[in-house]
Amino acid sequence: MPENNNDLSFGTQARANVIWILTDQLRGQAFGYRGDPNVRTPNIDNLAREGMCFNSAVAGAPWCCPFRGSLLTGLYPHQNGVTKTPSPLDPTIPIITGPFKAAGYHTSWIGKWHLDGSNNREHYVPSERRGNFDYWMGYENNNNQNEVYIYGTDGEKPQRLLGYETDSLTDLFLEQIRKHIKTTASKDGYQPFFSVLSVQPPHSPYVPPTTPGFDYYHNPEKMQLRPNVPPVDWVKHEALLDYAGYYGMIENIDYNVGRIRMALKELDIDRDTYIIFFSDHGDCLGSHAQWEKSSPWEEAIKIPFIISMVGGPYNIKTGESTAVLNHVDIAPTTLGLCGIETPQGMVGHDYSNLCILPKRQEYKEHSKNSEPDSAYLQQIPRKFHRHSVNRPWRGVLMRDGWKYVCMPGNDWLLFDTFSDPYELANLCFDNVFNKKREECHARLSKWITDTGDEFAMPQL
Numbered sequence: 001m002p003e004n005n006n007d008l009s010f011g012t013q014a015r016a017n018v019i020w021i022l023t024d025q026l027r028g029q030a031f032g033y034r035g036d037p038n039v040r041t042p043n044i045d046n047l048a049r050e051g052m053c054f055n056s057a058v059a060g061a062p063w064c065c066p067f068r069g070s071l072l073t074g075l076y077p078h079q080n081g082v083t084k085t086p087s088p089l090d091p092t093i094p095i096i097t098g099p100f101k102a103a104g105y106h107t108s109w110i111g112k113w114h115l116d117g118s119n120n121r122e123h124y125v126p127s128e129r130r131g132n133f134d135y136w137m138g139y140e141n142n143n144n145q146n147e148v149y150i151y152g153t154d155g156e157k158p159q160r161l162l163g164y165e166t167d168s169l170t171d172l173f174l175e176q177i178r179k180h181i182k183t184t185a186s187k188d189g190y191q192p193f194f195s196v197l198s199v200q201p202p203h204s205p206y207v208p209p210t211t212p213g214f215d216y217y218h219n220p221e222k223m224q225l226r227p228n229v230p231p232v233d234w235v236k237h238e239a240l241l242d243y244a245g246y247y248g249m250i251e252n253i254d255y256n257v258g259r260i261r262m263a264l265k266e267l268d269i270d271r272d273t274y275i276i277f278f279s280d281h282g283d284c285l286g287s288h289a290q291w292e293k294s295s296p297w298e299e300a301i302k303i304p305f306i307i308s309m310v311g312g313p314y315n316i317k318t319g320e321s322t323a324v325l326n327h328v329d330i331a332p333t334t335l336g337l338c339g340i341e342t343p344q345g346m347v348g349h350d351y352s353n354l355c356i357l358p359k360r361q362e363y364k365e366h367s368k369n370s371e372p373d374s375a376y377l378q379q380i381p382r383k384f385h386r387h388s389v390n391r392p393w394r395g396v397l398m399r400d401g402w403k404y405v406c407m408p409g410n411d412w413l414l415f416d417t418f419s420d421p422y423e424l425a426n427l428c429f430d431n432v433f434n435k436k437r438e439e440c441h442a443r444l445s446k447w448i449t450d451t452g453d454e455f456a457m458p459q460l
Contacts (some may be wrong), residue, residue: 015103016315016338017273019260020196022071023253024064024112025203025293027282028057028302029226030250037224040249043258044306047277050319051308052355057325058301058397061378062281062293064114064141070327071116071280072096072131074346076376078453083380086141088117088129094345096331097132100194103340106184108135108176111150111169113197116140124151135176138198145201145209145249164209166199166249170256173197174263181267192272192338197260201249202283204292206241208248208450214255216248223247227300228422229286239286246285261310270310274337278330279303284387290421291387294379296395296405296413298423301377305330307337307355321354324375324399347451374398376447379404394455396444404428404440408456414440 019357030036033053034047059067061077067076069082077083080093089095097107109131116125123140130136137152145165149158167370170338177195184191208216223243229235242421266272280303284290287299294300305325309316325333328348334343336352349372377395384390389442393412395405401418414428414437427433441460448455 015081015105015192016192017192017269018334018338019273019275020102020194020198020248020334021257021260021275021277022111022196022198023202023277023279024198024200025281025283026250026253026279026304027285027299028055028279029282029299030247031304038218038243039250041250041254043254043261044277044304046261047257047275047306047308050310050316050318050442051275051306053320054305054307054323054325054351055320056322056397056399056401057278057303057305058375059279059281059293059303060301060326060328060376061380062295062300063379063383064280064293065371066247066378066380067280067327068113068115071330074328074331074342074348076347076451076453077378077380078327079347079451082115084383086117086119087113089115091129091131094343095131096194096334097339099335099343100338101134103338104192104340106135106180106191106193107133108180108193108195109138109198110134110136110173110176110196111138112141112200113138114130114141121149133196135180137172137176142200143203143205145207148200162251164211166201166252166256167209167211169199174260176395177263178267181269194334199253201253202246204242204283206245206249208245209378211252213443214252216251218244218247220244226285226287226422228297228299228424230289232289235286235289235440240290242285242300243289246283263277264310271315273309274304274316274443275308275310276306276330276334277308278305281299289387290389292385293388294383294385295389296377296379296393296403298417301314301397307333315357316355317357322399323351323354323371324373324397325349326372326375329372372399374443374447376444376451378453392455393454394444394448394457396440396447398443402436404437404444406444406455406458409458411437411441411458411460 032041033048056172065085066077073080148161151158220240281293332342332348332350336350375397405413
């Protein structure tokens, strides 16, 4: 391992491990710690208590492939070419594995990939298109959580997972970490690792597991819909059914988060390992009579984002941040936690300073003034999914909670999401708020120019 000049005071080694737990279509509001009455998430709630919660984190491109391309490259979708689902990521574009491997890390990816340009469950991702991870066992895409086939490092012939997806992938994930610790152990510790667990749930279809001994059942009639689900019979009926399955799937995710937390303690690497829990986008689930993603509503763009360390704040701050962390910021922030500089090609911001304890500030100094004042939001191509916006749009979420969204050549939305979290009062065409609209319009125009995007902004 290359010489490391940054002593970060971790348990058994100089540099921390990092785990990404990446879920699919899990909105940022759907947790006990966020006050959702429909769900019990004690393990994720404990992650939140023991770490830093970015409650204003967003999926700046709330669609599977565009988010994942930005996640790995630290570039916006129009910069890396992954602008829609499906869409392949050019394997020549540098991604987060490069700087981790250069720093001596072992890298692994387990689960859903969805960056090789296909929605077909039988699509095979060739080894040269798997992000250069040292260990890769996964699949391109699949929308049946009870019938999942994976392949990769341990065998190129697709093998069916025996149980529900989240449970089985977590089994493999923990087995791989245990094996890595054992095979790289030495008197100096073990090789640090960056490991990703990527699961499809709670993506539709909203079917929770029926594992013996576990009860993930929810009665649809007892679910509490968000206030912005219109009181229209067909909307309410469909939303209640979907809520029941969705929240059962989330509780299964929470159970497996607990398994990961316990395994880190058993391996005695809990004080060496950051857990970063997040999702690729949210799900409207009937809010504003829309479903799933690709919309600028809070339920679609807001994602959970927690940086935590099991058992206590040994090397991490705890609390909540209002920083508008975006998809392009995740790779730089992850690298920053490990003392690895952001590669020049990545355009995102490193927020790791918000998580690092004062004793480590001499190693990582950031000015709060350098943090982005807003997050750039995009839906680049026109999309025709059911109960979704069928127009391209661009938007900006300001750190003060104001959100402004345009369709080509036309204003569309203006919300104060801090005072109106359910987005019930569209202020875009109210003269009282013209100044705020002009401010957001100017900031959005600057984002478009600065990132090299193309979009027909409206004239005010």
